Amino acid sequence: MNAVAETKQNETARRTKLSKGLIFAAFVGPALLTFLCIQIIPFIMGIYYSFTSWNGVSSAVEWVGLDNFARIFTEDDKFVRSFLFTLKFTIVAVALSNLIGFGLALMLNGALKSKNVLRTVFFMPNMIGGLLLGFIWQFIFIKGFAAVGEWSQLSFFQLPWLGDANTAFWGIVIVFAWQQSGYLMIIYIAALQGVDQSVLEASRIDGASRWMSLRKIVIPLIAPAFTICLFLSLSHAFKIYDLNYSLTGGGPFNSTESVAMNIYAEAFTNNNYGIGSAKSLVFFAIVALVTMGQVMLTKRREVEA
Amino acid sequence: MDSKYTVRTLALEIVAIALGLLFLVPFYFVLINSVKGNANILLDAASLPEEVIFKNFGRVWELLDFPKAFLNSLLVTVFSTAGLVVISSMAAWMLVRTPGKLSQILFGLFVAAMVIPFQTVMIPLVKLSASLGLVNSIPGLVFIYFGFGVSMTLFLYHGFIKSVPKEVEESASIDGCNPFGIFWRMVFPLLKPITVTVVILNTLWIWNDYLLPRLMLQEAELRTIPVAMSALFAQYNKQWDLGLSGLVIGTLPIVVFFLLLQKHIIKGIAAGSVK
Numbered sequence: 001m002n003a004v005a006e007t008k009q010n011e012t013a014r015r016t017k018l019s020k021g022l023i024f025a026a027f028v029g030p031a032l033l034t035f036l037c038i039q040i041i042p043f044i045m046g047i048y049y050s051f052t053s054w055n056g057v058s059s060a061v062e063w064v065g066l067d068n069f070a071r072i073f074t075e076d077d078k079f080v081r082s083f084l085f086t087l088k089f090t091i092v093a094v095a096l097s098n099l100i101g102f103g104l105a106l107m108l109n110g111a112l113k114s115k116n117v118l119r120t121v122f123f124m125p126n127m128i129g130g131l132l133l134g135f136i137w138q139f140i141f142i143k144g145f146a147a148v149g150e151w152s153q154l155s156f157f158q159l160p161w162l163g164d165a166n167t168a169f170w171g172i173v174i175v176f177a178w179q180q181s182g183y184l185m186i187i188y189i190a191a192l193q194g195v196d197q198s199v200l201e202a203s204r205i206d207g208a209s210r211w212m213s214l215r216k217i218v219i220p221l222i223a224p225a226f227t228i229c230l231f232l233s234l235s236h237a238f239k240i241y242d243l244n245y246s247l248t249g250g251g252p253f254n255s256t257e258s259v260a261m262n263i264y265a266e267a268f269t270n271n272n273y274g275i276g277s278a279k280s281l282v283f284f285a286i287v288a289l290v291t292m293g294q295v296m297l298t299k300r301r302e303v304e305a
Numbered sequence: 306m307d308s309k310y311t312v313r314t315l316a317l318e319i320v321a322i323a324l325g326l327l328f329l330v331p332f333y334f335v336l337i338n339s340v341k342g343n344a345n346i347l348l349d350a351a352s353l354p355e356e357v358i359f360k361n362f363g364r365v366w367e368l369l370d371f372p373k374a375f376l377n378s379l380l381v382t383v384f385s386t387a388g389l390v391v392i393s394s395m396a397a398w399m400l401v402r403t404p405g406k407l408s409q410i411l412f413g414l415f416v417a418a419m420v421i422p423f424q425t426v427m428i429p430l431v432k433l434s435a436s437l438g439l440v441n442s443i444p445g446l447v448f449i450y451f452g453f454g455v456s457m458t459l460f461l462y463h464g465f466i467k468s469v470p471k472e473v474e475e476s477a478s479i480d481g482c483n484p485f486g487i488f489w490r491m492v493f494p495l496l497k498p499i500t501v502t503v504v505i506l507n508t509l510w511i512w513n514d515y516l517l518p519r520l521m522l523q524e525a526e527l528r529t530i531p532v533a534m535s536a537l538f539a540q541y542n543k544q545w546d547l548g549l550s551g552l553v554i555g556t557l558p559i560v561v562f563f564l565l566l567q568k569h570i571i572k573g574i575a576a577g578s579v580k
Contacts, residue, residue, distance in 0.1 A: 030392040034451035034455055039426055042427075043426050111310055112317065128556050129531055132513075140334055225578070
């Protein structure tokens, strides 16, 4: 082989490599560019700001080290309270909405004549966003419940729902469950339909009760659906903002202020961008830990099953 | 799980229908009270209206500047969703078909970002988007939705494309088709099931989103429906006759969308979750 042919061959090899790189960039580039601009760069900026006393306006950004983080955990009762609210809310709301969602799925997976209509009905609240739902339920809790309470004389409807810290908490839980359980139901139904009916029949013949075959056969078989549903409801509940913004406004007396609301107020109402960024970073760490922990835990169950 | 219709099934059917009605009660309250006067609402919110009044709808239509808000919501949702389909499906295909370290790292980055809460990037994003000129502009907001939606959209396409056989693509590439032609003419049509899922999930999210448009669109004529609704409630607090008529108008588009496409929506959501 002579030298000219060899360089020519190298040249074409380099060219195809170059054009492959260009094609790769053309396909992946737009997605990567928007992703970097909107998520990654602000995320890194946020890490930097969390160590500063930036107020969002002035160009002087002063480095304060770990002061913001120390302040959040030692001096900021409101943040700690909003955190405890969010934690308690997440546990209760996730449990309740999955219980209802799974129960509805079991119910509609049978031979009911009305199952298609009911599936639509149970799913419908999910179409409406949290902000509008909050306003709708504000009316129901204040005026609707009062009217029903007067008519029925049931004390349940005569409680000061949104005016009291304890019932306001449950009010948000009720609306969350009403909105989310239909969505979770759809995922559980899809999983239930994949369960082999002959296995269930066999267990029935062997004398297993409904409850036994549900616990020992159905639930292990659809473990992946639990992983997904818990992940989805967990991250929705943790990041709740729109719903309590419009339903309670965080009240009464800040008792239903979520972490997301607290961060917003710190940054955009108090203009403490530095502290707000530090809070949002703590929030990120907790959300990441909890959701990843949950996925790992439930995934392990899937393998065992 | 029985296929026969027994007495037990009938009992279950009755319980199920009762539960279904209970789920619908909030809609009943909103609908009947939206055609009442304020005095009638305050007197008894549960009863049917004494007289049906429609004039609140006209007033709230103007207060919300509804045609404008509807158009803004529509533009943001349609362009963001369409753009997300284009950029994410292209990127996902290339990442699946180019095995290697770089593709792995990029995919990992996209997926890992799904756990970042919006509030964590929100504060710097407000500053950054002001300097990039993305504030108070609908195309700017659409660009921001690209960045937030691309993680999940790409993740769903990536999972789907892995199950698409590549033999056809390879023979087309030998025949001299360029990658764009192969992707748009041969691959993209095969992705239709997951495209339906992606369009539904993104439409629901973007149409109903409140915080991002509220931060990015400060001018009144750029408001989307949730932002306009929040402004209405801030201004006419406790004027339930106006508020409820507004809620009926505001929820109507998405409810109609759902009732028209419910089969696809329910199927699409189930398909997106079973991975």
